[in-house]
Amino acid sequence: MKTLQPASAPVAEVCCTPVTQEAISAEEAQRFAQLLKAVAEPTRLRLVSLIAAQDNKEACVCDLTEPVGLGQPTVSHHLKILVDAGILHREKRGVWAYYSIVPGALERAAAVLSPR
Amino acid sequence: MKTLQPASAPVAEVCCTPVTQEAISAEEAQRFAQLLKAVAEPTRLRLVSLIAAQDNKEACVCDLTEPVGLGQPTVSHHLKILVDAGILHREKRGVWAYYSIVPGALERAAAVLSPR
Numbered sequence: 001m002k003t004l005q006p007a008s009a010p011v012a013e014v015c016c017t018p019v020t021q022e023a024i025s026a027e028e029a030q031r032f033a034q035l036l037k038a039v040a041e042p043t044r045l046r047l048v049s050l051i052a053a054q055d056n057k058e059a060c061v062c063d064l065t066e067p068v069g070l071g072q073p074t075v076s077h078h079l080k081i082l083v084d085a086g087i088l089h090r091e092k093r094g095v096w097a098y099y100s101i102v103p104g105a106l107e108r109a110a111a112v113l114s115p116r
Numbered sequence: 117m118k119t120l121q122p123a124s125a126p127v128a129e130v131c132c133t134p135v136t137q138e139a140i141s142a143e144e145a146q147r148f149a150q151l152l153k154a155v156a157e158p159t160r161l162r163l164v165s166l167i168a169a170q171d172n173k174e175a176c177v178c179d180l181t182e183p184v185g186l187g188q189p190t191v192s193h194h195l196k197i198l199v200d201a202g203i204l205h206r207e208k209r210g211v212w213a214y215y216s217i218v219p220g221a222l223e224r225a226a227a228v229l230s231p232r
Contacts, residue, residue: 019161020168020222023183029158029165036156039229042145045135045152049145052136067139106136106229113155114226 010086018115032112038085044078060096126202134231148228154201176212
């Protein structure tokens with residue numbers, strides 16, 4: 001079993017032995033599930049997709065509420081889950097925070113399920 | 117938007133435009149989330165991993181209860197969710213049902229998150 005990273009490390013940074021490569025431990029399964037749960041939710045998948053579809057690959061909450069049809073507190077809640085999981089990067093600029101996809105994060109989540 | 121498959125088609129068979137390729141619709145997001153939720157659970161990840169680690173790449177419930185430390189009804193419940201999502205194939209032989217990973221299913225789930 002691998003050494004666990006500090007609890008503060010986003011889970012997307014510490015993943016992933018592919019599940020089909022060897023029988024994973026209970027601890028690894030917990031960590032992988034935490035990462036996949038962050039994206040296994042329709043609104044969060046749409047938010048990731050909408051951010052990726054922006055010309056400059058970043059968006060503020062103000063860009064996202066209308067396309068998903070939800071209020072700012074709900075959208076901010078979903079964005080926080082994605083930031084905490086290490087999927088999104090958040091950068092405060094002036095009044096708004098801008099969200100972008102952490103390079104490699106989705107690839108690492110995908111690698112849990114299927115090796116490259 | 118693509119034509120939706122009949123509701124009876126396992127979700128792993130009808131996925132996936134990668135979320136980063138274009139802004140996905142609410143319907144696609146629902147379908148993708150359903151597929152990812154099937155695997156975004158620690159016990160189910162371990163079951164998939166244990167089945168993949170078997171010499172003949174299949175296992176019955178009798179092989180799986182002890183390694184995950186759960187009773188047969190609970191393990192059968194998790195296996196059913198994976199079968200319904202199109203991740204596992206179930207084949208009854210004699211007293212036991214044997215479970216194997218549907219070829220390509222995990223790769224299709226991974227492809228939602230990251231194109232090949």
